[in-house]
Amino acid sequence: MENTLILVGICTLIVFSIVMTVVLFRINANMKNVNKTLEFQYNLIVKMQSVLRTKSATNAVAENAEMIYQDLLQNLIPIMAAINIMPRNTNEHPLWRALGGIMDEYAKNPFALEKLRRAIKNNSEVSRNIENYIARADSLLQHLTKTEPDGILAATFTDGLLGQSLTFFAQANALAKQQDNE
Numbered sequence: 001m002e003n004t005l006i007l008v009g010i011c012t013l014i015v016f017s018i019v020m021t022v023v024l025f026r027i028n029a030n031m032k033n034v035n036k037t038l039e040f041q042y043n044l045i046v047k048m049q050s051v052l053r054t055k056s057a058t059n060a061v062a063e064n065a066e067m068i069y070q071d072l073l074q075n076l077i078p079i080m081a082a083i084n085i086m087p088r089n090t091n092e093h094p095l096w097r098a099l100g101g102i103m104d105e106y107a108k109n110p111f112a113l114e115k116l117r118r119a120i121k122n123n124s125e126v127s128r129n130i131e132n133y134i135a136r137a138d139s140l141l142q143h144l145t146k147t148e149p150d151g152i153l154a155a156t157f158t159d160g161l162l163g164q165s166l167t168f169f170a171q172a173n174a175l176a177k178q179q180d181n182e
Helices: 002-063 065-082 094-108 111-122 124-147 152-159 161-181
Strands: none
Touching: 065 094, 065 111, 065 124, 094 111, 094 161, 111 124, 111 161, 124 152, 124 161, 152 161
């Protein structure tokens, strides 16, 4: 009987130890989950602070977007007239219609690059407008890149018509300047 009580006590102690080990493992797992959650929330708060810091700068761009677009468009009009390109016939903003027309023409006719290069070389107004457009568009893209935390808007502009036109105009401008030096 005494051996039975000792055996029951040992079994109870073993079962209690196993239960406690399982409980400790679960508590440890829950603590890891809590730690991960807190770390995620901390990172989210840091990101929110970054967004809030740059929000005023981004809002300034959004509020002044129409002025920026009009400024870019004013530089495009003489360029389009010089190389005889019409804007797209869509319901988009006039800037995007103008850029779309230029890029559509270039896609259909690679000679548009040569026409633009000649216009830059032979017409100082076109040259000035190209340089103004390049400077302002590049400035806008750099500002968006610096102030936007996740880069979605900046990537949209860079990969879209604005970035494509910037590349096209910079290439034509470089070719015109290169021939001036030769």
